[in-house]
Amino acid sequence: MISDLWESYLGLEPASIKTFVAIGAVSSFVLFIQMLFLLFLGGDIDFDLGEVGEGGGTGIFSIRSIGSFFTGFGWTGAMLLAKGYSLGVATTGATVMGSLILAGFLAMMRWMHGFKSDGTIDYTNAIGNIGNVYVPIQPRRKGMGQIQVEVQGRLAVVTAITNHHEKIENRTAVRVKELIDSRTLLVEPLELEVPEEENLSSEETDLSPQETE
Structure with missing residues (x-):
């Protein structure tokens, strides 16, 4: 199966499609690995690459945000080239789509993290x-x-x-x-947490043999 995918990749024309597909595939793979770490291992391998952003993998220069941009960029560019558009149009469309996905990602992460610890919440x-x-x-x-x-x-x-x-x-x-x-x-x-009624019932059960005696 992998060899078939590789042959399909090598057969892509024009050659610039290969670049877009490679960008989209690598970015998608990185996001997939991060999701596995997050869901099954309880860890997070994301971090910010610069000072801009909120930190904790939610800033504009985090690996996750950059990955989301290039995922949209790569697959959109490849799709537009495959439909016969020029490289310039494909690059522009890919940039717009990547930016929209990045903006949506940042908005979602900020919403999920709720309030910042800035004195507005106790x-x-x-x-x-x-x-x-x-x-x-x-x-x-x-x-x-x-x-x-x-x-x-x-x-x-x-x-x-x-x-x-x-x-x-x-x-x-x-x-x-x-x-x-x-x-x-x-x-x-x-x-x-054991309901109080169950505790009382258990105590009564333990005491009943003693009361009988």
């Missing part, structure tokens, strides 16, 4: 709230993950750690226990 208000794991959390404070939780009436994505002995997987319900620093929450799986 994360102690999240204590006691229930959230969902967005990025898997490593056990026993060995690594940080992220959760989506309501804070001051708005859903925010916040860094989180846990004392739990097992990794907390994506989409697991958790309860916020305390604030570790200005923007890091300590959470525990909601399933560990």
Whole structure:
């Protein structure tokens, strides 16, 4: 299968299509690898390449944002050339599409990260709230993950750690226990909480043989 794809790539005409396809394919592969790390390993291999941006892989010069631009740029340019447009038109169209995808990516990431820690939000208000794991959390404070939780009436994505002995997987319900620093929450799986009624029932069951005696 790989050899067939390689032969198809070598057979592309004009030769400039190969450049666009290569750019789109490499960029797509980088984004795919980052997604795998994010979803299954609980880590993030993105970082900012410059001072512009918010940091944490959401700035305009992060690997992820650059990858999103060149993914749109490469595939759009190849498509326009394949339809018979000139190299100049294809390059212009690819640049416009890449810029639109980049703008959409940055807007989405800023929305997902919610408020900045700039004094407009107090994360102690999240204590006691229930959230969902967005990025898997490593056990026993060995690594940080992220959760989506309501804070001051708005859903925010916040860094989180846990004392739990097992990794907390994506989409697991958790309860916020305390604030570790200005923007890091300590959470525990909601399933560990036993309703008070069950505790009372268990105690009554344990005491019943003694009462019978």
